[in-house]
Amino acid sequence: MVTRAETDHLIFGGADVVELAERYGTPLYITDERSIRTNFRNYKTAFQSVDHAIYFAVKANGNLAILRILAAEGAGADVFSGGELHLVRSAGIPLHKVLFNGNSKSEEELKEAVELKVQVSVDSLDELRTLSEVAGEVGKEAEIAIRVNPDVSPNVNPKIATGLRTSKFGIPYSEILATYEEAAKLPGIAIKGIHCHIGSQILDVGVYREATEKMMGLVKGLYDRGIELEFVDLGGGLGISYQKEKERAPTPKDLAEAILPVFKTTTKSQGITPKLIVEPGRSIVGPASILVSKINAVKKAFKHFVAIDAGFNLLIRPVMYDAYHEVVVANKLEAPASELYTVVGPICESGDIIAKDRMLPEVKRGDLVAILDVGAYGFSMSSQYNGRPRCAELLVCDGAVDVIRSRERVEDLIRNQVIPERLR
Numbered sequence: 102m103v104t105r106a107e108t109d110h111l112i113f114g115g116a117d118v119v120e121l122a123e124r125y126g127t128p129l130y131i132t133d134e135r136s137i138r139t140n141f142r143n144y145k146t147a148f149q150s151v152d153h154a155i156y157f158a159v160k161a162n163g164n165l166a167i168l169r170i171l172a173a174e175g176a177g178a179d180v181f182s183g184g185e186l187h188l189v190r191s192a193g194i195p196l197h198k199v200l201f202n203g204n205s206k207s208e209e210e211l212k213e214a215v216e217l218k219v220q221v222s223v224d225s226l227d228e229l230r231t232l233s234e235v236a237g238e239v240g241k242e243a244e245i246a247i248r249v250n251p252d253v254s255p256n257v258n259p260k261i262a263t264g265l266r267t268s269k270f271g272i273p274y275s276e277i278l279a280t281y282e283e284a285a286k287l288p289g290i291a292i293k294g295i296h297c298h299i300g301s302q303i304l305d306v307g308v309y310r311e312a313t314e315k316m317m318g319l320v321k322g323l324y325d326r327g328i329e330l331e332f333v334d335l336g337g338g339l340g341i342s343y344q345k346e347k348e349r350a351p352t353p354k355d356l357a358e359a360i361l362p363v364f365k366t367t368t369k370s371q372g373i374t375p376k377l378i379v380e381p382g383r384s385i386v387g388p389a390s391i392l393v394s395k396i397n398a399v400k401k402a403f404k405h406f407v408a409i410d411a412g413f414n415l416l417i418r419p420v421m422y423d424a425y426h427e428v429v430v431a432n433k434l435e436a437p438a439s440e441l442y443t444v445v446g447p448i449c450e451s452g453d454i455i456a457k458d459r460m461l462p463e464v465k466r467g468d469l470v471a472i473l474d475v476g477a478y479g480f481s482m483s484s485q486y487n488g489r490p491r492c493a494e495l496l497v498c499d500g501a502v503d504v505i506r507s508r509e510r511v512e513d514l515i516r517n518q519v520i521p522e523r524l525r
């Protein structure tokens with residue numbers, strides 16, 4: 102992020118954000134292609150000393166252009182629904198590099214995965230048995246990993262901790278070996294790997310070491326029982342620095358340094374060579390996007406409110422997770438921060454707060470704010486609540502601009518709705 106001194110405008114991905122807002126309207130998501138490529142390549146470099154694959158978690162950002170960039174960089178994908186599988190197919194991510202996750206997959210989803218030879222991360226014994234039946238019906242083997250609940254506790258918001266004993270995901274650590282033994286006996290099931298994912302926005306990589314130790318203990322137990330694996334998938338979850346002054350986010354290199362010694366020790370002592378898979382979402386796309394929004398009103402009430410045209414319809418993280426996002430005034434970037442503002446959205450809910458008590462330059466109606474680090478769980482969690490069509494998305498690369506999602510119109514709000522004949 103740099104500024105251009107003469108105009109005091111925010112420059113992002115080489116483009117003047119104020120000009121983009123004038124040309125394409127607001128609210129507006131803007132993604133910097135270079136940032137995505139750099140973030141992805143940092144993973145490749147960090148894990149280059151082992152046979153590995155990087156599966157992007159599509160739920161973080163399902164935009165086809167962004168998936169296409171990642172496909173070109175060599176990414177595989179972690180998908181959580183038939184819909185996300187459709188997205189990665191449309192973007193050209195090879196199906197042999199996709200893992201179908203989820204704690205509640207429908208029979209149709211399982212069938213599609215087996216038909217397409219997409220590997221499935223099995224979340225329960227119930228699902229394992231269903232999958233065996235589905236494989237029989239389809240006449241192909243179901244390639245599986247089992248999702249382990251490793252019972253580790255990352256220090257993150259409970260809504261995004263997924264490896265706790267009490268979490269809905271995975272099969273309890275203590276039941277894993279028995280589940281694999283059952284899987285080995287079931288017809289139509291081909292064991293390929295083992296999988297865990299312990300949470301999201303993790304800032305302390307120590308918990309990865311703990312999870313890896315548990316997972317490699319299981320791997321050893323499986324080989325001792327004659328069950329061999331092609332891959333060990335340790336999930337995603339690496340955090341990013343939303344609050345620049347307070348949080349130092351670990352890098353993919355820090356992650357690799359936590360995981361690899363444990364991984365290598367076990368594979369060496371067992372004389373085995375499974376592929377290591379990691380599934381980053383947020384740390385690839387999170388820092389790569391901003392959300393640009395126009396100020397509709399400034400009001401001095403109990404607080405000094407700045408009302409913008411983007412709310413939790415377009416960015417739910419502050420409301421859902423109490424998440425912090427940095428906010429800058431895109432057309433007054435260098436002006437002194439002299440006022441204490443609370444930035445709120447246009448949604449008819451008093452909880453629709455984007456940023457609480459922030460020092461910003463003095464603003465007026467028509468000024469533009471940019472909300473930073475919104476590339477993960479931003480647009481992908483958006484809605485049409487309050488009759489608000491979703492906004493447009495741009496991709497910028499060294500100043501070049503492409504529209505990668507057009508702005509919805511009010512017609513899109515009623516697209517699938519039907520007024521019954523008798524009510525006409």
Ligand SMILES: *Cc1c(COP(=O)(O)O)cnc(C)c1O
Pocket residue numbers: 158160161179202298300301302336337338339380381382383384477
């Ligand atoms: C969400 C998810 C990820 C990605 O998590 P991030 O925090 O975005 O890196 C990876 N694997 C699985 C199974 C997930 O559900």
